[in-house]
Amino acid sequence: MLPPCNAPSVDPTILQDELNLQSEIERQEESRRLAAAEQERRDRELALRIARSEGELVSEETTPTEAPLLRRTQQVQSQQAIQAPKKYDLSKWKYAELRDTINTSCDIELLEACREEFHRRLKVYHAWKAKNRKRNDEEQQRAPRAITEHAEHVGASKGLLVPVTRQCAVEIKAQRYFRIPFIRPSDHYKELQTKKGWWYAHFDGQWIARQMELHPDKPPVLLIAGKDDTEMCELSLNETGLTRKQGAEILSRQFEEVWEQCGGLEYLKRAVESRQARPTHATAKLQHRLR
Known part of the structure; x- marks a missing residue:
C-alpha cells in the first residue's frame, strides 16, 4: 500500500491577503464603472439643458445605438476625468457658474480649469446635437471639416483628446x-x-x-x-x-x-x-x- 500523500499546507494568512487584494481590485473597478456612468448621465442632462435653452426640439430617449458619437465622446471624457487627478472638481458646477467664473475670476488656475470644463461640455453638447438634428435640417458647421476631422483623427488615434x-x-x-x-x-x-x-x-x-x-x-x-x-x-x-x-x-x-x-x-x-x-x-x- 502506498503511503498517504500529504498536500503542503497553505498559510491561511496568505489566502486571506489574496482574497482582500482581489476584493479591493473589484471594488476599484466597480467604482470606476459607476464614476463613468455618472459622468455620462451628467453629460446627457447638460446637453438637454443647453439644447432647451437654444430652443431645440430634443429627444428624451437617446440610446447607445442612436448616438454612438455622443457615447464615444462621453467615454473618452469620463476616462480622462478618472485618470487625470485635478486640483478642481468642476463636474457638479452649473453652466452659469462656469460662465460667471470665467468672466470674473482672478485665480489663474481656476480660470483655466473652468475654460477646459466649459469647452468639454460644449463638445458633449455638439456631439449630442449632431445626432438629434432633424434629417431635413441644414447642417450647422462651426468650423471647416478639415479642422473637425483632424480633431476626430487625433482623438481616435491617441484614445484621448489632445491635452491643453x-x-x-x-x-x-x-x-x-x-x-x-x-x-x-x-x-x-x-x-x-x-x-x-x-x-x-x-x-x-x-x-x-x-x-x-x-x-x-x-x-x-x-x-x-x-x-x-x-x-x-x-x-x-x-x-x-x-x-x-x-x-x-x-x-x-x-x-x-x-x-x-x-x-x-x-x-x-x-x-x-x-x-x-x-x-x-x-x-x-x-x-x-x-x-
Whole structure:
C-alpha cells in the first residue's frame, strides 16, 4: 500500500491577503464603472439643458445605438476625468457658474480649469446635437471639416483628446489668427468659384475668442466668445491642427482689417456693453481703445 500523500499546507494568512487584494481590485473597478456612468448621465442632462435653452426640439430617449458619437465622446471624457487627478472638481458646477467664473475670476488656475470644463461640455453638447438634428435640417458647421476631422483623427488615434497646455496659465497668452477656405454643406453642389468662402479665427491662448465666416452672396457671420459660444468652434487650438496647416496663420492686422470692415468692432462693442462678451484680449483691447 502506498503511503498517504500529504498536500503542503497553505498559510491561511496568505489566502486571506489574496482574497482582500482581489476584493479591493473589484471594488476599484466597480467604482470606476459607476464614476463613468455618472459622468455620462451628467453629460446627457447638460446637453438637454443647453439644447432647451437654444430652443431645440430634443429627444428624451437617446440610446447607445442612436448616438454612438455622443457615447464615444462621453467615454473618452469620463476616462480622462478618472485618470487625470485635478486640483478642481468642476463636474457638479452649473453652466452659469462656469460662465460667471470665467468672466470674473482672478485665480489663474481656476480660470483655466473652468475654460477646459466649459469647452468639454460644449463638445458633449455638439456631439449630442449632431445626432438629434432633424434629417431635413441644414447642417450647422462651426468650423471647416478639415479642422473637425483632424480633431476626430487625433482623438481616435491617441484614445484621448489632445491635452491643453497649461503654460499659458502663468504667462501672457499668445494671440494667434488664422484663415482657411470654408465651404458649407449646402454649397457643395454649386460652382467652385461661387461657393468658396473663408473662415477666420482669433485664438486667445488655447481657446477661440472671435470667429468670422465670409461666404459669397451672404452677409458676414460674426461670432464672439461668451455671446455666441454654441455657434463657435469648441476645439482647443491644439485640437484644430491649425498651427501645422501651411498658409493658415495670418497677421493680426490682416484679421482686424477684415473684422472691422464687416462691422466686428461695433458688434463686439455692443456685446461688451450688454455684458454678453467673455473677457478676452479682444475685449480688453477694445475697452482700452474706447477710453
